Every structure is written in C-alpha cells, then in structure tokens.
Amino acid sequence: KTFKVKNDEVKINITVGIGKNLIEADIALKYAKKRKKPIIVYNPNLPILKEFENNLKWKKIIDEAIKNNGVVPFVQAIIDNKTRAIKKYECLMRLKHNGKIYTPYFFLEIAKKTYQYETLQKIMIEKCFKKFSNLPYDFSINLSLSELKNENFFQYLVKQINKYNIANKLTVEILEDEELMQDEKIKENLKILSDLGVKIAIDDF
Secondary structure (H helix, E strand, O other): OEEEEOOEEEEOOOOEEEOOOHHHHHHHHHHHHHHOOOEEEOOOOOHHHHHHHHHHHHHHHHHHHHHOOOEEEEEEEEEOOOOOOEEEEEEEEEEEEOOEEEOHHHHHHHHHHOOOHHHHHHHHHHHHHHHHOOOOOEEEEEEOHHHHHOHHHHHHHHHHHHHHOOHHHEEEEEEOOHHHHOOHHHHHHHHHHHHHOOEEEEEOO
C-alpha cells in the first residue's frame, strides 16, 4: 500500500507467516521472505525444513571434525611454467568424516551461520604454520576481510605467525570486497601483516 506523506509517497509491504504456533509461523515467515512471497502458510513439506535438517546435520559433522582432528589441510602446488619447479603451495581446508573428504562447498556457509568457521580457520592456521615452519617452501592461506577485521582472530593470526616464524614464507590471499576494502581497521591490519613480511594477494581477482 502506498501512503502519501506531504509531497512524498511511501510504499509499505508486508510479509506474513502463518502457523498453529510461533515456531510454525516463524518458519513460514522465513520461507516467505526467502521466496519473496507476501503470505506463506506453514506445512510440513516446506523445502526450508529440509534446509534446517541439512544445517543441523552439517553442524554435527563440523563439531565432530573439530573434536576428532577431522579438519585437514590439503595443499595444491603452484608450478613455475618455465622451470616446472614447485614455487609454493596453496593450503585448502577439507573436512574428514566417516572416511569421506568434504570441500568447503558442503560446509562453508553453514559453518559461518553456526559460528564454527572461526574455529575451523584457527585449526587450519595452526596446522599449516606448524607444517611449513619445517619445509623450504612458501605457502598461502585464504582469509576473508571480515576475519581480518575481527580483532581477536587477527591477534591469534599474528601470534601464530610469530610463534612459527613463517612471515617470510606466508601469503595471505583475501577475497576481493570493495566495501570492506575501504575499512580503516582492515587497512591497518593489512599493513601490520605487510610490516611483518607477510605477502598479501587478492583471491578470485
């Protein structure tokens, strides 16, 4: 409905979720917003319920991987085209569960929603830094700008860099994000890493 306020028009939209109780109504409302529908009535066959079940399943898998040493760094060699020599390695996160290996495609977004992603990243940092501190290779890890803005996470990162003395071997690859790239705190933290000797690269440029 459009309301006129002095010389301006304000358009008001409403989204409604209907159910027998607040839980059903809330689920219906979430689904209505997701599908951009004005009204959804709860029923047990809503696709969003399958999504909730999947989220719970992966939250459990992530928890078990954290507890049972199932967060596994895989490495991908970066080859010099001229000499065919290995110049560095890129470290990639994988989860090992019940004999299977899963890429972030399966768990990344859910880990972020359930606040498990920071723990996964800290495990990756610890394992990768420890491994490459004893190897004659440079290596890279992928970090998001939001992680670099998180002061607790950033302090952990710097502490591990110093602990394993790997600054000159390390490249931090960050996902390009125009909005966050202008953040002063991120600029400050990137400079701290650069001053330590860490190289900075843009991932998916």
